Amino acid sequence: MTVLQRLKPRFWDHRDAASGVDKHSFNLRRIWYLSVLLTAGAALIPLCLLAAIDYQMTQKAIESENVLRISRLVSNTRRSLAFLLIERRHALQFLVRDNPLGELKAPGRLAAILKNLQESFGGFTDLEIIDAQGRQISYSGPYDLANRDYSHQAWFAEVVQHGSHTSDVFMGYRQIPHIVIAVTHQPPTGPFYVLRATLEAERFHRELLGLEAGIGGDLFIVNTAGVLQTPSKNYGGLLEKLALPIPEYVETTQTFETKSPAGEAVLIGYAYVAQTPFVLMAVKTKDDLMQPWNKARRQLIAYLFFSGGSILLVVLAVPTYLVSRIRAADRTRVAALHQVEYANKMASIGRLAAGVAHEINNPLAIINEKAGLVKDLLLLQQEDSAALRPKLLAQIDSIQAAVKRCATIIRRLLSFARKSDATFDTVDLKSVIESVIGFLGKEAEYRGIATRIDIAPNIPSFPSDRGKLEQIFLNLVNNAFAAMADGGHLTFQGRRLSEDRVQVAVIDDGCGISPEDLKHVFEPFFSTRTKQGGTGLGLSITYGLAQEIGGSIDVESQVGKGTRFILTVPLNPPERKNENA
Amino acid sequence: MKTLSVLLVDDEEDLVTTLAERLVMRGIEAKWASTPEAAFEMLNQQRFDVGVLDIKLPRASGIEIKRKMESMAPGMKFIFMTGHGSEKDFERGSAEAGASNYLLKPVDIELLLTKIREMA
Numbered sequence: 001m002t003v004l005q006r007l008k009p010r011f012w013d014h015r016d017a018a019s020g021v022d023k024h025s026f027n028l029r030r031i032w033y034l035s036v037l038l039t040a041g042a043a044l045i046p047l048c049l050l051a052a053i054d055y056q057m058t059q060k061a062i063e064s065e066n067v068l069r070i071s072r073l074v075s076n077t078r079r080s081l082a083f084l085l086i087e088r089r090h091a092l093q094f095l096v097r098d099n100p101l102g103e104l105k106a107p108g109r110l111a112a113i114l115k116n117l118q119e120s121f122g123g124f125t126d127l128e129i130i131d132a133q134g135r136q137i138s139y140s141g142p143y144d145l146a147n148r149d150y151s152h153q154a155w156f157a158e159v160v161q162h163g164s165h166t167s168d169v170f171m172g173y174r175q176i177p178h179i180v181i182a183v184t185h186q187p188p189t190g191p192f193y194v195l196r197a198t199l200e201a202e203r204f205h206r207e208l209l210g211l212e213a214g215i216g217g218d219l220f221i222v223n224t225a226g227v228l229q230t231p232s233k234n235y236g237g238l239l240e241k242l243a244l245p246i247p248e249y250v251e252t253t254q255t256f257e258t259k260s261p262a263g264e265a266v267l268i269g270y271a272y273v274a275q276t277p278f279v280l281m282a283v284k285t286k287d288d289l290m291q292p293w294n295k296a297r298r299q300l301i302a303y304l305f306f307s308g309g310s311i312l313l314v315v316l317a318v319p320t321y322l323v324s325r326i327r328a329a330d331r332t333r334v335a336a337l338h339q340v341e342y343a344n345k346m347a348s349i350g351r352l353a354a355g356v357a358h359e360i361n362n363p364l365a366i367i368n369e370k371a372g373l374v375k376d377l378l379l380l381q382q383e384d385s386a387a388l389r390p391k392l393l394a395q396i397d398s399i400q401a402a403v404k405r406c407a408t409i410i411r412r413l414l415s416f417a418r419k420s421d422a423t424f425d426t427v428d429l430k431s432v433i434e435s436v437i438g439f440l441g442k443e444a445e446y447r448g449i450a451t452r453i454d455i456a457p458n459i460p461s462f463p464s465d466r467g468k469l470e471q472i473f474l475n476l477v478n479n480a481f482a483a484m485a486d487g488g489h490l491t492f493q494g495r496r497l498s499e500d501r502v503q504v505a506v507i508d509d510g511c512g513i514s515p516e517d518l519k520h521v522f523e524p525f526f527s528t529r530t531k532q533g534g535t536g537l538g539l540s541i542t543y544g545l546a547q548e549i550g551g552s553i554d555v556e557s558q559v560g561k562g563t564r565f566i567l568t569v570p571l572n573p574p575e576r577k578n579e580n581a
Numbered sequence: 582m583k584t585l586s587v588l589l590v591d592d593e594e595d596l597v598t599t600l601a602e603r604l605v606m607r608g609i610e611a612k613w614a615s616t617p618e619a620a621f622e623m624l625n626q627q628r629f630d631v632g633v634l635d636i637k638l639p640r641a642s643g644i645e646i647k648r649k650m651e652s653m654a655p656g657m658k659f660i661f662m663t664g665h666g667s668e669k670d671f672e673r674g675s676a677e678a679g680a681s682n683y684l685l686k687p688v689d690i691e692l693l694l695t696k697i698r699e700m701a
Contacts, residue, residue: 358637361664361686362593368687369599376606398595448640 009320011327028323028330035319043311051304055297062293067255070217070269070282075253077211077219078271078280081204085276088121088199089164089181096185096195101137104129104195110140117197125178125198130156132191141198143173150196159184159194166276169201169229169239177201177238205230217284222246223277235260235283244268246279260285341541358442359409363402370395370402412438424573427469428461429504433492436473440481448487455494459502462571468545469569472553475542476506476565483510483563500571509562518557549573585701586628589613590620590646591635591662600633603690609697617641624653630701633693636663658700660693662686 011028095113096104103109110127117124126141134151150156159165159182167180182196204221208230212219221229226246228236235243243261247254253271260266265286272279374395377388412435433453437444444451480490491507513521520526522543546553551569587609591597597613604611612629614620617638632650634643647659664686682696 358664362596365662365664365686365688366593366596366599369596369603369690372690373599373603376603380606395599398599402595442637445639446637446642 009324011323028327031326032319032323035322036315039319040312040315043315044308047304047307047311051300055300058296058300059293062290062296066267066284066289067269070267070284071253071255073211073219074269074271074280074282077208077282078253078273080207081221081278081280082273082276084204084207085166085181085273088197089166089183091117091121092181092183092195092197093164093185096183096193101129101187101190101193105138110138114140123200123203125172125200128196130182130194130196132160132193137193155180155182156194159196160192162275164275166278168223168225168227168277171239172198177205201229216288217282219280219282221273221278221280224249224272224279225277229278232283242281244281244283257286356409356413356439360406363405366402367399370399424463424465426461427464427466429459429469429494429502430455432466432469433473433504436470436477439474440477443481444490447481447484449481449484449490450488451490451492453492455492455504456496458496459494460571462502462569463573464569465549468549472542472545472567473506475538476567479538479565480506480508480510480563483512484508485510497568502569502571504567504569506565506567507562508564512559512561512563513555513557514559518555521555522553584608584610585630585697586610587612587631587633587697588620588623588629589633590617590638590643591615592638593635600688600690600693604694604697607690607694609694617646620646621649621653624650628654629657631697632657632659633697634659634661636661660684660696660700662688 009032011032099109099113104113110129114124114127117127126139126143126145128136128140128145128148129138130150131137134149134153134156136146136148136150139146155165155167163184165180165182169177169179172178177200178198179201180196180198182194184192184194186192208219208221212233218233218235220232220235222242223229224246226242228238228240228242231238232242244266245258247256247268247270249272251272253269255267255269257265257267260283266283267286267289269282270279374392377392377395381388430453433455437451437453441451443449477490484490489509491505493505493507495503497503517526517528521539523540526540543553546567546569549569550573551567554566554568555563556566557563587604589597589601589604589611590613591600592615594615597615601611601613612623612627614623617640632647634646636643638646643661643663647661650657650659660682662684682700684693684696
């Protein structure tokens with residue numbers, strides 16, 4: 001036995017065994033399917049919808065949170081970076097305003113200023129003064145750079161035009177990255193001049209490193225040409241070409257998504273640093289960013305599966321239990337119906353037996369008297385035997401006639417009590433009705449009930465179940481007798497409805513049935529004669545019997561006028577289907 | 582001993598005639614009728630000591646016949662016979678005639694004779 005077979009509930013292959021009285025067959029498997037589908041749908045669809053909506057919303061929330069975080073970081077970093085540069089530029093601007101050119105040119109003065117700057121700001125490597133023609137006037141610093149001519153260099157043109165200049169990062173003489181900040185000064189008299197300072201770029205990198213740790217990503221500066229100004233963890237070293245695209249200039253902090261050279265999805269936050277060639281970029285892989293989301297998602301899915309599983313268990317268990325109960329109840333019902341059907345049959349037999357007793361006791365009484373008379377004649381009369389002979393023979397004939405009467409009754413009884421298991425043989429409607437009347441004829445006679453059988457001549461003999469037909473008519477006639485007063489009229493009216501259907505109406509002029517009761521007459525256990533011993537099953541069994549022979553039964557009634565039960569039966573027997581279905 | 586007169590009423594003619602004949606053989610003046618109408622007709626013509634009635638007769642029960650006969654012939658006694666033997670009939674018959682005067686078919690002639698003699 002496989003696991004599946006062992007798990008299979010017993011109702012799965014349930015076949016409704018009910019027949020006759022009440023043929024409502026339950027398709028238990030269908031009930032089970034339907035209730036499982038409905039409850040599963042009602043419970044799981046909202047759960048899944050909720051989970052899907054929650055999934056979407058959480059994902060969106062985390063995504064926008066990521067965007068927000070990265071742009072906040074970039075924005076803050078840009079501010080401190082810009083401040084760092086502006087602070088130094090302003091310091092230089094202050095210097096050129098505070099120190100007239102003459103003083104700056106004085107030997108030692110520039111060195112003193114450089115020393116002060118190194119001590120107060122740090123990171124300054126050298127200082128030089130350049131005149132309006134681009135010629136170096138004064139230099140202070142560790143290298144021998146005196147008397148240089150900058151007039152043809154791009155930065156000089158820029159500083160002349162904009163008043164200040166911040167250079168890209170470059171490698172200085174000691175292979176240390178540097179940047180240059182230059183400012184112009186226009187004294188009230190005379191030509192302008194330029195103060196140019198070289199700073200160690202390491203300072204910025206250090207600044208960024210601290211922040212970088214905060215996001216666990218990659219934070220670096222790149223210039224507008226795409227050359228890295230500070231080393232990136234993943235996308236290139238210092239002064240190398242950045243492996244990511246450089247976005248167009250915008251004033252505010254922006255984010256965008258792209259693919260890294262390694263093929264990972266990355267979220268990039270960037271900002272252009274004002275008055276510098278620098279673009280600050282923060283790069284984080286989506287995988288890292290979505291890590292908290294992945295955890296939440298795993299929990300969500302686990303929850304979904306757990307609750308879905310529990311719901312499914314309940315959804316499967318409850319209908320299984322209920323349908324099993326229905327099956328048990330149905331079996332009890334069928335068993336009970338079989339029992340009452342049997343009881344009803346026994347009651348019919350009891351009624352028959354009483355009639356038969358009367359029928360048989362009369363001929364027995366005749367035999368008894370005749371035999372007694374024969375004996376009397378032989379013992380009491382003194383006539384000679386020759387004279388007695390004809391008289392004795394007449395008595396014996398009477399005895400034999402009475403015996404024949406008994407035999408006929410017994411044969412009829414036997415044919416009626418025969419287990420009627422839908423054996424179809426050719427029946428003649430009139431003879432069926434006559435045999436039923438045969439049983440109840442005496443009662444009809446005593447009660448003065450006139451019976452009339454009016455069967456249309458165009459009804460042929462047809463194959464049907466004689467036993468069931470007899471039972472149907474017996475029940476209907478019993479019913480009619482109960483409804484009728486003495487001296488009533490019972491009519492059997494048979495006519496052919498169509499090529500293949502015959503209708504027999506059993507019409508009485510009894511008390512009739514009220515319209516309310518009429519609706520229930522074929523229901524099991526409905527009876528208006530419970531006090532008189534009615535089981536309430538006669539008509540429901542009759543109804544079932546009619547169905548079993550492929551027919552139907554209907555009723556019309558008027559209180560006080562009488563009742564008409566109409567039996568319709570097919571001339572061709574129905575196919576024996578419902579046997580296994 | 583005076584000759585007792587008995588009226589037998591039963592729709593089984595074969596039975597009632599034989600019964601009458603056998604009673605006659607035993608010195609009873611027995612007459613018979615197979616319908617209630619014939620029975621009343623006979624009662625109009627002569628007096629009977631005892632009426633032996635079948636409980637179930639077409640169109641009338643033995644009990645109804647008994648009541649009518651009692652009014653026609655006060656003092657007449659009755660014995661019931663039945664082939665049916667259902668409890669309901671038995672109750673009705675014994676209430677009307679007393680259980681001892683209620684006989685089941687087939688009837689023993691000597692028992693019937695004794696009853697008739699006892700009653701009359």
